[in-house]
């Protein structure tokens with residue numbers, strides 16, 4: 001099947017929607033698969049497909065309400081996805097009406113599951129266009145229902161509403177400077193904002209790899225919140241660190257630039273390749289181990305073990321707008337086991353006076369606070385060391401009553417928010 005140019009972005013967008021809503025695959029997974037297909041997508045096709053699909057993920061309820069006005073609620077998902085693109089495109093008002101309808105009909109003809117619906121798609125699309133152009137479409141950003149209900153057990157409605165508001169905006173892009181003394185120089189060169197966590201936030205970045213300092217290894221991409229856990233470790237020059245779940249290396253690079261001797265461990269060869277590339281670009285060195293943590297054994301003990309555990313990634317919803325539709329709540333149960341196993345492993349291989357740093361980019365206490373509490377109940381010779389916000393230039397409300405770091409997407413709201421993150425420092429209590 002050969003796609004003409006006007007259909008490419010829309011076809012890719014449709015594959016993204018099928019991936020998320022039907023196969024429960026992330027946007028990145030679908031994009032990777034599509035690269036392997038025969039269609040040669042331009043950068044602009046990918047950007048447009050992502051822009052439309054992100055819009056659909058954020059405003060899904062309003063878009064579906066519009067479609068439901070002209071169809072049965074039980075409309076086949078594959079047909080509904082095509083119509084979701086039509087509503088989004090009508091709202092953007094960037095393409096001529098006939099092109100929007102024509103491409104929707106073409107899209108429906110491309111697949112066995114929708115080809116008999118092309119007449120229906122044609123008729124509904126025309127009616128949608130009239131409806132949207134009459135300014136009748138009301139769009140409100142509302143989190144997917146199950147996720148919203150789950151989060152409301154832990155966060156006030158006001159917080160959830162602020163997160164929903166931030167989801168309508170483009171996620172910010174943050175970078176970490178290798179040599180912190182140069183931060184003001186890079187702030188000027190990159191026209192960036194300096195955040196309280198000592199990270200630079202880029203304004204409208206384009207072509208990351210062509211920005212000054214990228215090729216020279218002066219900085220790497222790392223979100224404001226994911227950089228804070230390593231900062232709270234304080235002075236770590238010369239210490240031996242085992243960085244569990246290390247790839248693609250954001251935290252490892254921070255540890256190395258703070259002078260630590262780092263061993264990186266991850267089971268994904270593909271992600272370790274990315275880590276190696278990052279280290280080469282940054283002119284940094286680390287020992288790299290490709291292993292599942294469940295099979296890992298060590299003859300030596302470490303001063304610090306950092307655990308950036310696999311999790312629901314629910315903290316990253318401003319960045320990954322597909323995430324609320326990928327069953328984040330259902331996925332938790334499979335993940336708490338590996339989170340507990342990683343804490344057990346760290347306990348075994350950390351020195352007597354050593355430190356375990358446990359963190360996740362999750363908003364769910366069951367992946368953060370509760371894992372740490374369970375660990376402390378099982379291991380009464382361990383305790384949580386409280387993080388002092390003042391000492392690290394953090395806002396007082398970012399630290400919870402037990403001294404753990406609890407970051408939310410709506411923190412730094414006026415600057416565009418940040419990822420949700422949890423971190424705790426654990427030490428022996430002797």
Ligand SMILES: C[S@@+](CC[C@H](N)C(=O)[O-])C[C@H]1O[C@@H](n2cnc3c(N)ncnc32)[C@H](O)[C@@H]1O
Nearest residue numbers: 245246247248249250251266267268292293308
């Ligand atoms: C949250 S990411 C780590 C991000 C990284 N620490 C950073 O700062 O760039 C989680 C990583 O855990 C790895 N992982 C998941 N399960 C694992 C396991 N059982 N053993 C080893 N690595 C695993 C994944 O391949 C992934 O790279």
